[in-house]
Amino acid sequence: MVTSEYSAHHLQVLEGLEAVRKRPGMYIGSTDSRGLMHCLWEIIDNSVDEALAGHGSTIEIVLHADGSVEVRDRARGIPVDIEPRTGLSGVEVVFTKLHAGGKFGSGSYSASGGLHGVGASVVNALSERLDVEVDRGGKTWAMSFHRGEPGEFAGPTPDSAFTPFEKSSTLRAVGKVAKGVTGTRIRYWADRQIFTRDAAFSLEDLQQRARQTAFLVPGLSITITDERDPEAPLTTEYRFDGGISEFAEFLAPDAAVTDTWRLQGTGTFTETVPVLQASGTMVPTELERSCEVDVAVRWGTGYETTMRSFVNIIATPKGGTHQQGFEAGLMKVIRAQVEQNARRLKVGNDKLDKDDILAGLTVVLTVRVPEPQFEGQTKEVLGTPAVRQIVSTVVSRELAARFASTKRDDKAQTSLLLDKVVAEMKARISARAHKETQRRKNALESSSLPAKLVDCRSNDVADSELFIVEGDSALGTAKLARNSEYQALLPIRGKILNVQKASISDMLSNAECASIIQVIGAGSGRSFDISTARYGKVILMSDADVDGAHIRTLLLTLFFRYMRPLIEEGRVFAAVPPLHRVIVKHPGSKPNETLYTYSEAELHGLLSRLTKAGRTWQEPIQRYKGLGEMDAEQLATTTMDRAGRTLRRVRVQDAEAAASVFELLMGNDVAPRREFLIESSDRLARERIDA
Known part of the structure; x- marks a missing residue:
């Protein structure tokens, strides 16, 4: 004890x-x-x-x-x-x-x-x-x-x-x-x-x-x-001397529409708190408090919202009254500006939603409050009620001043911002109208899915699996290897579009990307609704070589950017096909044993154990260059049959880290990628390159 x-x-x-x-x-x-x-x-x-x-x-x-x-x-x-x-x-x-x-x-x-x-x-x-x-x-x-x-x-x-x-x-x-x-x-x-x-x-x-x-x-x-x-x-x-403006630039995942704007101000409020007296007793006392507000905001071309809020430099990932005040002040000003410019923006009677304004926004919100009220010792939510109105007032005043500014840069940027916000609103409304039309159409006639989709019979979403396979040769084998009750197949032609570099319109007009989005059936981007997805699992099945890894990366980029909830809920997997087939000889009439290995190290370890045990194997050992080299029984046993397959679940433990890696490997900026390749070259063994 x-x-x-x-x-x-x-x-x-x-x-x-x-x-x-x-x-x-x-x-x-x-x-x-x-x-x-x-x-x-x-x-x-x-x-x-x-x-x-x-x-x-x-x-x-x-x-x-x-x-x-x-x-x-x-x-x-x-x-x-x-x-x-x-x-x-x-x-x-x-x-x-x-x-x-x-x-x-x-x-x-x-x-x-x-x-x-x-x-x-x-x-x-x-x-x-x-x-x-x-x-x-x-x-x-x-x-x-x-x-x-x-x-x-x-x-x-x-x-x-x-x-x-x-x-x-x-x-x-x-x-x-x-x-x-x-x-x-x-x-x-x-x-x-x-x-x-x-x-x-x-x-x-x-x-x-x-x-x-x-x-x-x-x-x-x-x-x-x-x-x-x-x-x-x-x-x-x-060490950073630029403060939260530099922080917002660091966090921003997209190209800029506006500069980083600083919205700063102070407000006061009164609250009654117990104060420790010299005698050791606590006496309720009314105190005047000061709340300092400092916000850095920046809109970009994307639709993701990146918001970081802090109270006295303590992160509040679940928000609180300061975040509520920021959103209220932001919506008040932007809605008023859109109404004032309704004719130029061709708004009509449509109303802005909060998501329209937050799309593409990167914000770092900080407040300094003496003795803030947090919910729990982990301090994830700010509870001080008066902070909401103070933050809302500061954000409204400073943002309105930015829109009223006569400086050429400010006028150009606020005009671009209003255009972006209204474009987001119109995209949301048209997407909703399209979805309603599609629902009515589906009620009257069967949806026209791509002809190359080999669908499954089951309507149970939780039990169904969509295999995205590389090439027609693999598709032929996979058709024979699958369980047609709950396993669907969608072949793709080699390497799809790199959506990290392409615009949304380019992505939607690309046949392979459009087919994948259409087959999954839950939309894309902001309109993605995971509850309407047609399959419980999406499994990427590519060859175990460099090209296969590249195709898998391109597919994951598509899912990460436009269907991220599937990854966040753990519904995207990578199949793990074997690299080698070893047929171990048995003496006499006993049938030979077939073993599969998934890496060079595993193969050498297996052969070493067999040698020590005095066992022999058939030469040459088969090395699978692609899924098409397997027959249906081998593919089913190793990669598709639930009883014996291995799947790697794709998870996003840290969305920021994943986004930065995708941007490094797949983005427009070549210099950081070249630097990464040069620095990492010594980690690559020459024998691992398929040449």
């Missing part, structure tokens, strides 16, 4: 932290990698709050090889003097007391991300060991904790002998620093009794969060060093 280690001196403190250990999900969401990363965010955000308050401009994060993580800053340092009510040092209060910190009053931080006062103490409670060093007052002060309890370790590792403090805690002075030098260093080892075995720090998530924070705090330098591979340590530094 962990509690048996606790001394009476700290029993009261640890009773609170023990609740964290018993119910960690309440504080960090989960005990897998996401929870592990949330603990790290808590420590990093404390340093970022110092930078926001104007103290310190560098933060260093080190992932050590022993599984620990260290966060260093050059800010004011955690207070080391005695806190009068508890009689403990400021360091111990911060790391052992729940709901304790400098962010409850209004003196230390005007607007911060950590507001509940549980971040550092929760991380401490869920760490096997935590070491903190503070530079302050010309000295370096240190303290160590074991699962939340202060004491001393005999060595540098978490499994070193630990001696808890018995009568009083001691903040050790371990060195001297120059006068005026301040800062904090925190290193901790996550407790494997709490976190799952496979929980690990994600360098990619850490880099993404650091980049995001550097955008949000101009001038802040964040350095990440990954030492987990001692032979190849990796260091990355992020």
